[in-house]
Structure formats: structure tokens, C-alpha cells
Amino acid sequence: MKYYVIAGEASGDLHASNLIKGLRKFDLGAEVRGWGGDLMRESGCEIVRHYKDTAIMGFLTVLKNLDKIKANIEACRQDILAWRPDVVILVDYGGFNLRVAKFIKEAGIPVFYYISPKIWAWNTGRVKKIKRLVDRMFVIFPFEVDFYAQYDYPVQYAGNPLVDAIHDRPFKDETFNEFVRVNGLSGKPIIALVAGSRSQELKHVLPKMLTMVKHFPDHEFVIAGAPSMSDADYAPYLQDVKVRIIYGQTYRLVRQARAALVTSGTATLETAILRTPQVVCYSGEGGALSYFLFKTFVKVKYISLVNLIAGREVVTELLMQKLNEKNLLRELSLIISEGEKRDQMLAGYDEVNEKLGDAGASERFARMMIDELSRFRG
Numbered sequence: 001m002k003y004y005v006i007a008g009e010a011s012g013d014l015h016a017s018n019l020i021k022g023l024r025k026f027d028l029g030a031e032v033r034g035w036g037g038d039l040m041r042e043s044g045c046e047i048v049r050h051y052k053d054t055a056i057m058g059f060l061t062v063l064k065n066l067d068k069i070k071a072n073i074e075a076c077r078q079d080i081l082a083w084r085p086d087v088v089i090l091v092d093y094g095g096f097n098l099r100v101a102k103f104i105k106e107a108g109i110p111v112f113y114y115i116s117p118k119i120w121a122w123n124t125g126r127v128k129k130i131k132r133l134v135d136r137m138f139v140i141f142p143f144e145v146d147f148y149a150q151y152d153y154p155v156q157y158a159g160n161p162l163v164d165a166i167h168d169r170p171f172k173d174e175t176f177n178e179f180v181r182v183n184g185l186s187g188k189p190i191i192a193l194v195a196g197s198r199s200q201e202l203k204h205v206l207p208k209m210l211t212m213v214k215h216f217p218d219h220e221f222v223i224a225g226a227p228s229m230s231d232a233d234y235a236p237y238l239q240d241v242k243v244r245i246i247y248g249q250t251y252r253l254v255r256q257a258r259a260a261l262v263t264s265g266t267a268t269l270e271t272a273i274l275r276t277p278q279v280v281c282y283s284g285e286g287g288a289l290s291y292f293l294f295k296t297f298v299k300v301k302y303i304s305l306v307n308l309i310a311g312r313e314v315v316t317e318l319l320m321q322k323l324n325e326k327n328l329l330r331e332l333s334l335i336i337s338e339g340e341k342r343d344q345m346l347a348g349y350d351e352v353n354e355k356l357g358d359a360g361a362s363e364r365f366a367r368m369m370i371d372e373l374s375r376f377r378g
Contacts, residue, residue, distance in 0.1 A: 001086040002031045002085040003034075003087055004032075004085035005019075005032060006036070006091060008096050009093060009197060010037065010197040010226065012092045013037030014161075015162075016089075017045075019091075019114060019369075021366075022362050023366045032044055032045040033045065033048065033083055035049045036050070036091075037050055037052070072096070081107060085109060087376075088100075089369070092117060094118070097113070098117065101113075105133045110135050110136075110373065110376050113137045114365065120147045128151075131153050136369075136372050137156070140162075141157075141160065142157060143311075156365075159356065159358065166251060185222070186220050188218060189220070190253070190256055191219045191336075192253050192262075193221060193260070194261065195209060195261075196267070197227070202237065205282070206234075206237050209281060210241050210243070211328065216336070221241075224246065225248070226247075250270075254270065258277075259278065259336050262281065263281055264282040264304055266305070268304040269306055272315070275346060275349050277342050277346065279335070281323050282319045303317055303319060306348070306349075309352050310348055310352050314348030314349065
């Protein structure tokens with residue numbers, strides 16, 4: 001069968017790539033085409049357009065780039081209609097993918113959604129749109145099953161693919177000394193800076209993270225270089241501080257770190273699975289306007305996946321105006337040293353990991369999708 005897969009950012013590329021491997025395992029004749037990244041390409045997907053050329057985030061940035069977004073949607077529409085897949089699998093990235101879903105549905109092509117857009121956080125009104133446009137929804141967080149049940153919309157859950165990605169990672173038995181030697185680090189305890197994969201995240205979060213360098217001279221600060229970024233992207237923020245950047249080793253870096261400062265998103269959950277204490281950092285663009293929009297539209301008590309899955313505060317979230325040097329210093333100091341805060345966080349991680357379940361979710365989802373598609377085909 002022919003599968004068209006659309007992922008719009010680094011995390012979507014990762015999960016889509018593992019899903020594609022599962023599809024190709026259970027459907028030996030699978031043809032896969034789509035929008036995504038290098039990992040999807042490596043898994044056997046013909047990439048039409050790379051996510052780094054299309055990723056746009058932030059309230060105001062989206063408004064400034066409406067023409068570009070419309071052009072991308074039209075290019076996607078034309079390619080799908082020309083290729084005529086048996087199914088289109090949308091991966092997260094709701095702002096773009098829900099627009100794409102409309103014309104796919106009109107074309108009579110089944111629409112599967114893998115990794116629900118976070119409408120439970122931003123816009124619960126989108127449930128009606130999803131029920132109308134999406135034939136099958138496959139969710140990766142247990143609380144999403146209950147969320148959609150409120151709206152009489154059955155969804156399918158088979159675990160979380162992050163568990164697969166981290167379980168299957170190379171170098172998982174690597175020691176701290178081995179990691180230090182391979183990367184030419186100093187040997188001091190590491191504080192990892194996971195500042196996101198998009199330029200807007202770097203601009204608004206990384207400078208605040210870097211204010212910690214002078215407070216912890218006995219630690220080495222290392223930035224987890226995003227695959228979509230280069231040294232030139234980081235250079236403007238590093239003129240007055242001494243930090244290292246390591247690309248392509250985020251899991252290895254976070255695993256060996258004493259603590260991490262992490263931009264909200266998938267990375268917060270990855271850090272929890274790797275059992276590294278963290279402070280969650282989020283700061284939008286636009287100052288007071290963004291803060292007003294944030295307070296107006298965010299519908300959940302927590303923004304980090306760790307706290308949402310736990311149903312309580314496991315990790316501290318410093319959001320918007322609360323993300324400042326004073327607060328960062330206080331929270332980072334509490335988790336760097338052995339003590340109650342660090343121990344409580346690690347115990348909370350154990351709860352979260354138990355809720356996520358065992359490895360193998362990507363293949364379980366692939367099997368589900370093939371079975372569901374067979375029903376569509378009669």
C-alpha cells in the first residue's frame with residue numbers, strides 16, 4: 001500500500017521514522033512518501049520537503065508567515081493528489097496538518113492522525129474539526145484517551161514511541177568518563193541545555209538559560225545542538241559565555257548530565273525517561289502580548305508532558321515572565337545537589353515511566369494502522 005506521511009518538526013520526524021519502519025515490516029510492499037526529515041528518509045520515506053524549510057512556531061510568527069503557510073499547504077495538496085496514496089498519516093503539527101486534512105478528506109483519501117495535536121492544551125474547540133476530518137486518531141499519552149472520550153470520539157492508544165526511541169538508542173551503556181573522553185569535555189559535572197529545535201526557541205529561551213553559566217563554575221554547560229541548527233545559529237548567543245555544543249547526541253548528553261534546563265515540549269518527557277533532573281523553561285515572543293495570549297488560551301494546569309502524565313507537579317515549570325535568572329538559579333540549585341527536591345523528582349519520573357508502558361509502541365501502532373486501513377479497503 002501507499003502511505004503519505006507528514007511530520008513538521010524534529011520530534012515528529014523521529015516518531016514518524018519509527019512508525020515507517022513498522023509499516024515496512026508488516027507491509028512488505030509499502031511505498032512511503034511525505035514531508036519530514038532525515039530520519040524519515042533513512043527509514044525508507046521519499047522526502048518531498050524537509051521540515052526545517054517549513055517549521056514555524058509562535059503566535060506572532062505564524063501571523064507574519066501566513067502566505068508561506070498557504071503556499072506550503074497548496075504544494076502539499078498538489079503532491080498528494082498527484083501521488084494518490086491509500087492513506088495519509090498526519091504526525092502532530094496541528095496548525096499545518098489539520099488544514100491539510102480538509103482537502104484530503106474531500107479527495108476521499110483516508111486520514112489517519114498519529115500523535116494528536118495538543119488541542120487539550122490550546123484549543124479544545126478543534127475536537128469538532130478532528131471528528132469531522134480525521135478517520136482514525138492514534139494517541140501516545142494515556143490522558144488523551146479520557147480527553148477524547150469526553151467528546152464521544154474513540155481513539156487508539158498503544159503506548160508511547162519515545163520509550164522505543166530511548167530504549168533503542170546507541171551508547172545506552174556508555175559511562176560518564178567514556179562520554180567525556182569521546183567529546184573532549186573537561187570532566188566536570190555536566191548541565192545540559194536543551195533549548196529546542198527552532199530559531200524562535202533559541203532567541204527567547206537560550207539567553208536566559210545561559211545566565212546560569214557564571215553561577216556554576218564547577219560544572220560544564222553543554223548545549224544539545226539541534227539537527228536543524230548550525231554553529232552560526234548559536235553564535236550570537238555565545239559571545240560572552242564559554243559553553244560547548246554537541247550535535248546528534250542529545251540522549252547521550254542528557255543521560256550523562258547532572259541536571260538539564262529544557263524547553264517545554266517532547267524534550268521534557270525524554271529527559272524524564274532518561275531520569276535526569278530538569279527545570280522546564282518556556283518564554284514566548286512578543287512580551288506582554290504573548291503573555292496575555294498564553295494566559296488566555298492555555299487550557300491545562302501544566303505545560304510539560306511530565307506533569308500532565310503524572311497529574312501533578314513533578315518538575316518545576318518556569319513559564320513566560322517567571323523564566324528569569326533569579327528563579328532559574330533557585331530551581332537549578334535545588335536539583336543539582338542531593339536532597340529532597342532531587343529525590344522527589346526522580347520518584348516522580350518512576351511514576352511517569354510506569355504509565356508510559358513498555359517499548360514496542362511504534363510497531364504496535366503500525367500494526368493497528370495496517371489493520372484499520374484493511375477495513376477501509378473492504
